[in-house]
Amino acid sequence: MxxxxxxxxxxxxxxxxxxxxxxxxxxxxxFLLVRGEFARQRVAAGLSRGSVEVAGHRWSYAVREADDPSAPTVVMLHGFTGSKENWYPLAAALGARYRLLIPDLPGWGESERKPGTVYGFTQQAANVDAFVRALSPGKPVVLLGHSMGGGIAALAAARYPQDIGKVGLLDAAGVRFKDNAFGLDVLAGRNPFAVEDDASLQRYIDIVFHDARAKPWLPWPASTALIRKRRADADFEQAVLARIGRSEESLLPGEGAVRIRQPALLLWCRQDAVIDASALELYAQRIPQARKVLLDGCGHMSLMERPAEVADAVVALVDR
Missing domain, CATH: 1.20.5 (Single alpha-helices involved in coiled-coils or other helix-helix interfaces)
Incomplete structure (x- = not known):
């Protein structure tokens, strides 16, 4: 040879x-491929990992310090079935302009989930306020919330104005928006986000994303791992959805929003198939001082589909 x-x-x-x-x-x-991609996005956005014990839970969060130590702190809350990683494209677009704190809410992502604990709007708003006081003591923050996180942010801003200096609601839950297929499914007791197989995983992605270019690619075996995890979380998801979508608590964010006096941002995508864009005006009636932004050509995941435009709106909120 x-x-x-x-x-x-x-x-x-x-x-x-x-x-x-x-x-x-x-x-x-x-799931190694997914975690590796999340780590790549985190590093690219200049974020590092953090952990803290607050409100009886261990929280996992991403953090980036600002170039200017006196810059405002921006806290970002993910939505139902989401995680802190949903905010990484926006974090990259914002850069080091502000101090960023991006937690997995208790019960979700890498944060602690306690059996028998109710993770509805009321409890999560109190949890978030405790997180804010622990990581930004004596300094009010700008609180951004997406979807379920938007409902939590609205309630937190209404109930804890001493800790929430400004608030931004992105495609936020918590008001009785115009009927759509997603909302009717929730009211009928179903979980439209449920994932059980490849077909329902694709349906889930198609519901939350409108812009095909922003849809995540999940190669095998990562897709199989995600399906397995979502199956395991099915009962938890249904319990949370029953609380925030069908119980007496479901409209608390909109009811509480009339007490929001802080500067505010309301941002939606016109093609949102989850929280219909009619919700923007319903929140605007309750928060008349809010700046309204309606983006076109995107769906429920505005923070991932249009991160540059969302970043512009956030900068306008924080710096004005």
């Missing part, structure tokens, strides 16, 4: 061995 052939044979063996190792690692931990 010539030297070149021996080298080529060794190279093929090396590639085969590496492929076998990679396949074994992914078999043992199929």
């Amino acid at each position: 010539t030297r070149f052939k021996r080298f080529a044979a060794l190279a093929v063996l090396g590639i085969a061995a590496s492929s076998m190792v990679a396949a074994f690692v992914l078999w043992r931990d199929p």
